[in-house]
Amino acid sequence: MAYTSERPPLAESSEQLRARIPGWGADLDPKNRPSVPKLQWQEDRSGAHWDFPERQPEKWPRERSIEHAFLTPVFGTSCPPKGISGAIRKFSYRKYSEGRAAHWLLLLAADRVDAWEHHLRSFATTRPDNPITETGVLSEFSRHGFSSRIGKKRADVKHQALDPLLVAGPWVLVAGAVFSAVRGVARGFRRRSPGNSAG
Template sequence: MSRKDQELTDHMPYVADRAKDVPSADELRARIPGWGSDLDLADRPSVPKLSREAGSATGAQWVRPETQPGAEGRERSIEHAHVTPVFGTAQPLSGLAGVVKWYAYRRFSEGRLPHWMLLVVGDRLDVATNRVTDALRGRPDRIVAETGIAAERADSPVGARVGSSRRDWRHGVLDPVVTMWPYLLIGGVAVWVVRRARR
């Protein structure tokens, strides 16, 4: 049985990669006060309760379920040896956003900021791509209706914000920018293309 097969048949759903240059227990204990204080089972208050079940240190009974088909090539964090036995398939990676997200999973750990920032960038690219494709298919977003401006008009928006402690007034400035930037970008590119064509 190969190492990979052993990992996949292990009861642990995730198998962490072995860290490099790990200090010894004595080095850590000398450097960090209190390190390893729970290594001795006698020092763990929960051990007597957890070991009541015969034949198990924790009493947990778990059999790894059969792996869902299609796990090959699925995105997963680099800390994990394989995907979970059951996973979602509703939003497969696609397009430029998929490339960005795939790079985030393949290159950076979940503990690194670039991992999450790239996923956010991928989401924004996905939104922009879908807005453009919807517009090209004749179903553009209803920008004005989706802002909720009709409800604002009926409920005295200015009076509700001026002189109050509400903090959502910032959204009145930021929301149009967040909502409109893909269209502004498309418009800017169109103007640039027309100017280049005229030259």
């Protein structure tokens, strides 16, 4: 069982593994391993002072991989999942194995959603996010942005054409949506105003 101090049993014997996998067990002979003294099995098991580690208290339902029977004894608590991004993360852990691409793609999507949740939350404060200064786009004009890309073997040159779309695109879309919403509300007020009523 995972998380115990006992050595886990092999699913197959050494002979079965050696017959099935060419080269398996090449380091079984202690002469082939310079670190053998450190790896020798102790009679008092692994040297751990516990049979099962003390479990960290779970203050809220934590996400865990479906490969695990239960939550690991120790886990992080600095960023509890919340909002839409938290729901996406919980769904990813509940539905897909860590060996599936869908699991990691959902977690990447949750990170993007989380970033936008924070952007939108910032507009309710006295210091909202500023995409012009915080994305570093001004340094492109003051720090030799163009000349640093010509004749250099930079890896990021290949995706440069997409950068404006990926960085500025979402901000432009949100600004367009806000503009359309404000214009729609303004038109609605104009239609309802007394001066525009039919006589």
